[in-house]
Amino acid sequence: MKLKLTSALLIIGLMTTSLLVAQVVTFRSGIFLHHSTGGNIWGPNGSNTSVPEEITAYNTAHGFSGTDLVSLDESWFPVSLDNEWSTWHEIFEQTAPENLCTLCNTNPIIMIKSCFPSSNIYEVGQPSDTLNPTYKSVVNYKWHWRHILNVMKTHLNHFFVIWTNAPLVYNDTDPTQAMLSHQFCKWAKDTLAQGLDPVFGAFPPNVYVFDYFHKVANAQGFLNPLYAVSSWDSHPNATATQLVAPQLVNESFDASLDYEFLVSLKSIDGILYYDNSQLTPIVNRKVYLILGCCNKVDSTYTDADGHFIFQDIDPGNYIVKPVDDEEWGGVNADDALALLKHFVGFITLTGLREIAGNLDDNHFINSIDAMMAAKRYVGLISTFPIGNWSYESCPVELSGDANITVSIKSICNGDVNGSFIP
């Protein structure tokens, strides 16, 4: 308890400087790591657009300028390894000869993909496939992705975009492989990314699955000939670039900006305590978060230490206000006498104690308030016009740059000597 009281006192000291220094994190620039298939989609690839052109259009459409601009670089990566999912698994777990570390610091967004050899899937597979990680089965692919995502989700200072497989043209594969690739990619987008994979569980907010496969594949899981360089070449052509580049830019940056908004949301937390010499924490008290004058947007209860928290709050002007109809106590003849002494000028009640002394709620303290205190003490009355509890007013301006910590003093009305221990 002593520790908590100390922290409460510290918080009181911090009240006037409650804005904590915090870094504003943005997710507006990054790097696309690809090989040949990704390079074609980057463009122009004979089309009349490209990813850079679509980024310019995105910035214009959103009115972005200066530090708000989104951007993306691209790089052939891995430099000397293939970009199969088994390789990405090793890269993310840092067991491959190449790693991402040199790219991380300067790139909040990291976009990865595999090329069309990833669609050569031999079978659904079985759990023992993982003993041979390069074996291409749906089981192994899911295993690789879960491992990659497990690393991604621990790097919340990055936003990741991961493409589904690139499909193959009919002449490069067979119907079974094509359907297996379809099956895996559908799982990635519709099950895993929806948080519905029972093995992986909740999908991390800092990852977006870009379902390239289903943008350019036909119903049989082959690369639609419309989007292939030729019937024997599974590289995407100009029509594919024209189709995919704008979707890639829009989906990826929409998702990264959603994440940016999410991480920019801040919390308001604090401690509610009684205005007595022990600063007793007020336990299990309902606390409202009120937007503006009167819009109750959230409520919570204080814990055993008097602590409460409202998380993921939009920036705005709030009032934190506990309920005032809780159990009342602490008033006796001493308080009645103190009210009289204040009235005649022997003592001066200030702040919350002055507020709590004005029992008839008429803006000043006089003998009527003293009489009310005495009457309630002996049970002649059971309420005050002012209600049971008073709290320090607690307006909070949440700018979105930092979490805010407040402390709120409370008192039972009439307990002007602060004798109550709730």
Ligand SMILES: [Ca+2]
């Ligand atoms: Ca009064």
Ligand SMILES: [Ca+2]
């Ligand atoms: Ca008292």
